[in-house]
Amino acid sequence: MDTPVETRSVVVGFLAGALVTALLLWVVGVGTVVDALARARPRRLLLVAAAAACWLVAWALSLRTVLRVLGRDVSVPRAVAVYASTAFANNVTPFGQAGGEPFSAYLISRETDVEYGTGFAAISSVDALHFVPSLTLGVAGFGYLAATATLGDRLTLVAAAVAVLAVGLPVLVYLAWTNRDRVERGVARAVTPVAHLIARLVPRISAPDADAVEARVAEFFVAIDRVAADRRGLLLAVGFSALGWLALAASLWSSLYALGYTIPFVVALVAIPVGDLAAVVPIPGGLGGLEALLVLVVSTLAPVPAGVVAAAALVHRVATYLFPMVLGGAAAAVIAD
Template sequence: MNGDRWATVVGFVGAGLVLAALVWVVGIGDILSELREIEVQYLLVILGVAVVWLFLWGMALRTVLGALDAPLSIGMSGFVFAGAVFSNNVTPFGQAGGEPVSGYLISRATDREYETGLAAIASVDALHFVPSIGYAVVGLTFVLAGAAQFGRNLIFATTALVTLAVGIPAAAYFGWQYRYELEATVVRAVTPIIRTLGRVVPRKSPPTAEAIERRIEGFFAAIERVATSRTTMLEAVGFSALGWLAMCTSLWLSVYALGYTVPFSAVLLVVPMGAVAGMTPLPGGLGGVDAVLIALLVSTTGISGGVAGAAVLVHRGATYVFPTVVGGGVAFALGVGD
């Protein structure tokens, strides 16, 4: 556990350095000048929109858990999802690094096996890509239609979007077609690693190969249950799509609070592209996400770097800092740090 904490500390130090460099490049004086103009009521509205986003994505998680016979109340869904956001935001590589902790948290909240919680959060995170790509395509279409020039940042966004739009469906298709072969490969690769860890961890007996295989099979079976339920998929994607709209609204309102109005189509592109940077080896993509959001806001809307920087700080305060604080309390209550 101490090693994990040191990794988290080092990650946040790295993220802090990236953020400091970003603010220095944009201009701290310009950013502070813009932030002084924001009225408190705007901040409260933006925070309220962030709460709506958490609730909607919590409902997507609740929908998937319902298909896995792991009921979660409507009231708890947002809090449990906030806990998952917390684990993503304090571990490197965002969702990829935080999912194991999120799975444990969900299993504690629903009193189900760990593989059920892991399958639920993995399914939800995968489903979030569907509406995000759709919104990004719509946003890019409108942005390119009104772009005076095809700058470097727009080239980056277009390339990244095409890669995601082609790569993710292809990976999903082949992963599904060869799911049993994939399951067997995971069992062969993971079993010796888990048994080795079980032998070196104090007060823990190494699990048998059969027990490991049974739990991995349980994980893949849960994934299959979600993937074969059309009602679950449609409902979860619907909540996800509404959640993405709330997140885009948060960024749009953050710019509006500074006295500027930008096309909503621009934020439909900017927010999903910023989420891609969450896979950087920094806690929750902190620093990387902010840099992409600022760069694309300036490129797609023509606002200054100072305005974009101030708006992104407000937006990320509502969608990164706030859920991390709330989710940290949820994780503590569920004993994740024990």
């Protein structure tokens, strides 16, 4: 049987991510990275694992809150399993959340017995809500560093990345919301091939046509309105999201701490949302690109060798990328069965 084009794209994406990672290690020095990893203190690595677990649970609670607003209550363990499965979907498809959301919506609808459109609205709402604390923490952290540190020209690249977060993303969201009809048609054209792929992988699922997908996207905007109208639920979901971002920053900070380096926590707060910009690269989970951005930001804002930062980035990604991949992959297999 010939390999489907979509499957080949995922394989090529992972190979590209491995190549980018290998290039990063070559630039910073493979020996330096290996030496830094060899000095890792096992007890301190437990802090990384704890931070990663807190992140996964916090964002699962954010998804649970949104599902509750949309009329479906799920237990915390089920919410964690569902969110882990969506993290798996996002991390194996190119373009991160944008590529994984259709499959994530299917997993949510299967596990929570909601309509596919509601599941799509739930995961899309959560991903959109993540931008709020990401922007707030990133911009606030950068402002603090700019006001208290004397880094001069070294701030230029980081400032450009923060500007993309602070200005570019809100503008895109605004344009998408004010042009909902065009977005509905565009999403329908983009999602329909993915839906057909899911139908091939899961024979029990019938693939909708473009008109049906467009109708579901319209339902998605209605559901988004429902989430936005529930202020208590909205604030709670954003609060859990912010807790998750803090946990991700703690994971990066703990990774460096485990290797014997201590940086200001605010540096990690800036690095994490900037690193998330790698999601726009057509590589599953931003593999390689995210690590490179973390190295750039941390080594720019803190006196830590690039090789050590690269080693810490690998530790951080094992906890926040590989672990959710394994856990989420198992959960997705059970849910889709």
